Amino acid sequence: MTDQHRHDTRLDRFVDSYSQRTEGMRVSAVRALFSVANRPEIVSLAGGMPNIKDLPLHHIADSLAAMIETNGTKVMQYGSGQGEGVLREQIVDVMALEGITAHPDDITITAGSQQGLDLVTRIFCDPGDVVLAESPSYVGALGTFLSYQCEVVHVPTDESGISPTALRETIERLRAQGKRIKFLYTIPNYNNPSGVTQPWERRLDVISVCESEGVLVVEDNPYGLLSLDADPIPAMRSADDNVIYLGSFSKTFAPGFRVGWVLAPHAVREKLVLAQESATLCPPVFSQYAIADYLTNNDWRGQIDIFKDMYRARRDAMLLALAEEMPEGTTWTRPAGGFFVWVTLPEGLDTQAMLPRGVDARVAYVPGPAFYADGQGARNARLSFCFPPPDRIKTGVRRFADVVRRELEVMNTFGVSHSPTLSRPAPGPSANLT
């Protein structure tokens, strides 16, 4: 492309034509930094990519080749807007591992569970409607809620997740203000970013508050089967058929197929299918058959155990390194599964302002404010242990600790965390922010 062409197409003559919702879509300030952070000398504790190096590629290749030869004109054709029946039946078996009893007809397959979030928000939320979320919550969900012009209100959490008392108070306060609450969005297992897991009793308490207040629960469970210390706690959906449940194959198999699902009461499912047809006609058909084939012809439960062993070693490496390296006054969560540790730095530090110095010290992380719609999280950072090997994690944590120590010294000398600061990132997913 010539410079001239680049110049011509960069002018935005459409600036007055965009929809109001487009104003809520902003490029995150941290995103530019992350493109630098992908350099090999940098230890990235930022990304949420599953590590799929242990998949049986040879076996998968053979099996998919046979599928194409015998069934190619079906698996490469248009499919059902709801998703293929064979996979929906298998998904029922997957969900049974977390205590869910469901029927394939109540499942809508989506292009990753991100699209599940998009479609659920699409069918429920008008501009100005309130979505309740954990404090902190998944950056990609916040971006979707904001793109539908929702107001996101964070509910205070403790070490067991959402506080039922605070939840009820928040609902009552918002209703007193005349606000319309559409649903509570929650990640009860190994929350992204906090790593916190809601115990069973807490799940029941949260459901009970929502039921008595008439607030729908949307349970997002991408990491549920990646329990590193004990068997998974049954899903919230197992206690209440009215919970809308989002599942995904991205972490238990592979994310590149973009296949997730929504389990919803029948009336909601009908709307979801209409929304799916309007959005994409049908979810990726070849991907669905590829996953159905994988589930049929591979020991997928055994593969999850292999993944769990790998992630456990990495989590343990991170927790050990944090204990050894972090300066006094720093705290962090101890996740029982999933991908993430949530770090709280001493009062006065600013993870957002610190990020360029982190990258300079060859370590990347996601600053806390990305996980809030309201500017909280200045002292927080999400560190992910899913992708780098244990020795790299150790190196990364050491570099992170060094940066924090230097920040503390500067603060103790000058009284505040020093510039330059970045503007607060708009929540919005990227490959680094899953």
Added chain:
Amino acid sequence: MTDQHRHDTRLDRFVDSYSQRTEGMRVSAVRALFSVANRPEIVSLAGGMPNIKDLPLHHIADSLAAMIETNGTKVMQYGSGQGEGVLREQIVDVMALEGITAHPDDITITAGSQQGLDLVTRIFCDPGDVVLAESPSYVGALGTFLSYQCEVVHVPTDESGISPTALRETIERLRAQGKRIKFLYTIPNYNNPSGVTQPWERRLDVISVCESEGVLVVEDNPYGLLSLDADPIPAMRSADDNVIYLGSFSKTFAPGFRVGWVLAPHAVREKLVLAQESATLCPPVFSQYAIADYLTNNDWRGQIDIFKDMYRARRDAMLLALAEEMPEGTTWTRPAGGFFVWVTLPEGLDTQAMLPRGVDARVAYVPGPAFYADGQGARNARLSFCFPPPDRIKTGVRRFADVVRRELEVMNTFGVSHSPTLSRPAPGPSANLT
């Protein structure tokens, strides 16, 4: 599932919670009929599914297996929100066949071009905004526009597509009414459903009107390379870099991968990527690499020639059967490509009311009103020649003609087309309505 469970989940306790846009999503009355129409004894001239029986399945299987073995952890991982660079470069070559000069950086890959429509509407349209469309237009696009609460206004067309004079008058009339027009949506090649192609001069005239009136053009071109009589006419985008262009691999390769794209000016492309990330994080990664592999390792241009020979024989069979079978007073278009013939029956007939009798006579088609947002098209039907073999097409047209003849007899005896009628279908795509 027990009846009890079915009963429990069918009650819609969420009826007061849906968004306003969800009210525009309705189950089409013809959809139930189409599930019947998929019975093997019925000749379906309704579906818009490409016929992919001639694809080299053995070669595709081998090639994809090799791709997984050598590159599995990349092709099954998360990818770019904009789409993979290697495929965007190849798409530049595909578009060059229709006279388009473009840069890979201005392409956003989508989950089928249906998602391109969804994202373009998402970034441009607020509720109440007007989208201009051909008369008739693609049912799936109308469904998407309505799901974003747009007002669709059809522009009168003639045998060369959109009338430039009528287009200007429509724009001026709407603006005099204070309406905000966001874009003109057009399928200039072998329009779905009309089969009409806009000649080059007409394209320039339409672009000229839109440019002088400041209306954006969205060019949808799924069938462009399936020209059956002559070389393709250059795309509208080749004449104007500000045209937003939607492309697809669904008809030139296979729809099950769900890969299409949007070529847009740079500023618009930035918004599309943000919208894509919010909708699905990234378009289907494995699918993109599968298509990139297909384009690299297969004679894809030669395969399009094979498809064209197949579709040409089917189109010719349909046009011959229509000429031999249809009663006087019926007219139809003669498409130079694509999948569809648009039939206009004698005044007074109602294709919607007639459909159950068509299915009873073992032929299915799509009634004209599906392709209008405003209730036009009562005398029209879309007949597709893409899927059944020529002898089945001939049988289907004969059955269709018999039904029309009986309708005419009844009308001539009783004065009106007889009941029962179906309610007007809400536009909305399904596997039968692509």
